[in-house]
Every structure is written in C-alpha cells, then in structure tokens.
Amino acid sequence: MGLRNDDERAGRKAGTASAPAPVGTEGHTRAAIVQLLLEDGPITATAIGTRLGLTPAGVRRHLDALIDSGQARASRSAPWQQKGRGRPAKQYQLTAAGRGRLGHAYDDLAGAAIRQLGEIGGEQAITEFARKRARTIVAGIDAVEDHTPQNTEAKAEEIAEAFTDAGFAASTRKVGAGVQICQHHCPVAHVAEEFPQLCEAELEAFRELLGTHVQRLATIANGDCACTTHVPLLALPITKKSAPQTAAQPATVRTNDSGRSAE
Numbered sequence: 001m002g003l004r005n006d007d008e009r010a011g012r013k014a015g016t017a018s019a020p021a022p023v024g025t026e027g028h029t030r031a032a033i034v035q036l037l038l039e040d041g042p043i044t045a046t047a048i049g050t051r052l053g054l055t056p057a058g059v060r061r062h063l064d065a066l067i068d069s070g071q072a073r074a075s076r077s078a079p080w081q082q083k084g085r086g087r088p089a090k091q092y093q094l095t096a097a098g099r100g101r102l103g104h105a106y107d108d109l110a111g112a113a114i115r116q117l118g119e120i121g122g123e124q125a126i127t128e129f130a131r132k133r134a135r136t137i138v139a140g141i142d143a144v145e146d147h148t149p150q151n152t153e154a155k156a157e158e159i160a161e162a163f164t165d166a167g168f169a170a171s172t173r174k175v176g177a178g179v180q181i182c183q184h185h186c187p188v189a190h191v192a193e194e195f196p197q198l199c200e201a202e203l204e205a206f207r208e209l210l211g212t213h214v215q216r217l218a219t220i221a222n223g224d225c226a227c228t229t230h231v232p233l234l235a236l237p238i239t240k241k242s243a244p245q246t247a248a249q250p251a252t253v254r255t256n257d258s259g260r261s262a263e
Contacts, residue, residue, distance in 0.1 A: 041093030071098030130201035149233035183227035192221040
C-alpha cells in the first residue's frame with residue numbers, strides 16, 4: 001500500500017473543479033461521481049453531468065447502479081431549491097453504506113501509523129500490535145479443551161462470529177475431514193498487503209484457541225475472493241519451529257464473487 005495514485009487524486013479534485021473534469025475509464029467515472037455525491041450532495045444529475053462533462057444518459061446509468069447497490073439514494077428537491085417551473089428535480093446523495101465503502105483515507109492513516117510504529121519500535125513492535133489486535137477480536141473466547149470434531153467445529157463457528165462482529169463477514173463450512181473459516185470481507189485488506197503481520201496474528205490466534213495446526217489457504221490481501229483457513233476436526237500437533245504459513249496458497253475450492261465486478 002502506498003500513496004494515492006494520480007487518478008485517485010484527480011477524482012478527488014473533480015468535486016471542486018469549475019471546468020468539466022477529464023474522466024477516463026468507467027471505474028474512474030464512477031469514482032468521480034461518488035466523490036461529487038460525497039462532497040457536494042445532495043446534487044442533481046444535471047449538475048453532475050456539467051461538472052464532469054458527461055451525457056445525461058451516462059450520469060443516470062452510473063447513478064442507477066449506485067442506487068441498486070445501496071450506495072446512493074434519490075430525493076426530490078425542496079420547493080425553494082427548484083429553479084423554474086415543472087416537477088422538482090431529483091437530488092442524489094450517498095447512503096451510510098456508500099460512505100462506509102470509502103475507506104481509503106483510513107487505510108492511508110492506518111498504514112502511516114503502523115509504518116511509524118515500525119520506525120520507532122522495529123518489526124517486533126508491529127508484530128505485538130498485530131497480536132494485540134487479533135486477541136482483542138476474539139476476547140472472551142476460551143480455547144478448546146476436549147478435542148472432538150463437534151467441539152472443534154463449534155469453536156470455529158464461535159471464532160467466525162467474533163470476526164463477523166469485527167466486520168469480516170466470516171462463516172464456516174465443512175470440507176472433508178475439516179472445517180474452513182471463511183472471511184468474505186477484510187476491513188484492513190489494503191493495510192495487510194503491506195503488513196502481513198496482521199494476517200499472521202489472526203492465524204496465530206486461531207491456533208491458540210483451536211489447539212491445532214490450522215492452515216491458511218487464501219487471503220484477500222493476496223488477491224483471493226476470501227480469507228480461507230482450514231481447521232482439521234481432530235487436533236494435530238502445532239510445530240512451533242515451523243514458519244507460519246502466511247502466504248496465500250491456491251484455494252482448493254473457489255466460489256464466485258457475488259458482488260458486482262469493478263468497472
């Protein structure tokens with residue numbers, strides 16, 4: 001993870017430019033519209049088209065897609081806002097869900113903070129921070145005492161629920177002689193790309209609670225559609241000398257991403 005690229009900065013400036021902003025690909029067009037909704041909303045489709053130099057049909061296509069995905073909503077202008085006669089124009093603005101997806105600034109801040117932590121305390125300080133964060137997520141969960149398939153599966157479900165509460169949209173599924181913990185979302189994915197200690201600490205927390213040698217099969221930070229961790233239903237010895245398996249391995253079972261593909 002690094003600084004924003006030129007395209008992202010151009011998208012941010014689009015909200016304040018007096019002349020139509022040059023908009024390139026579909027993805028950049030959508031990002032520029034989202035930025036306008038964030039900074040100037042409620043705003044009409046006509047105003048968006050004027051600011052970005054887009055056709056009415058192009059603006060409405062992007063607005064309809066944002067509304068369908070729950071990221072934006074439309075409402076009628078108040079009478080005092082209406083210019084001229086006729087039906088009040090629709091105004092568009094982001095929803096709470098739409099604003100929640102704009103986490104880049106927080107990613108930049110978190111990355112800068114961890115980077116500074118590393119400069120002050122070294123790699124060990126980053127590792128300890130990551131461990132504390134992972135343990136906070138699973139605080140209150142006791143380690144497995146009696147390693148039976150039923151107990152191990154139940155503990156995996158308990159861990160998944162804790163990670164769901166922390167924003168990871170986690171679930172479990174039976175696969176062969178084990179169970180997989182699948183994290184379908186990662187609120188720190190962009191930061192974890194630069195600091196794999198975050199993923200390593202999660203895996204370490206899984207091993208401590210499950211008392212078995214769990215294996216990470218895939219991670220969102222490495223470009224997979226989910227973070228997938230395999231848990232054997234019967235306890236296996238944990239080899240402390242072995243390096244933690246943090247690099248994402250090809251997932252044996254891949255599911256199609258149910259979300260809309262980025263344009």
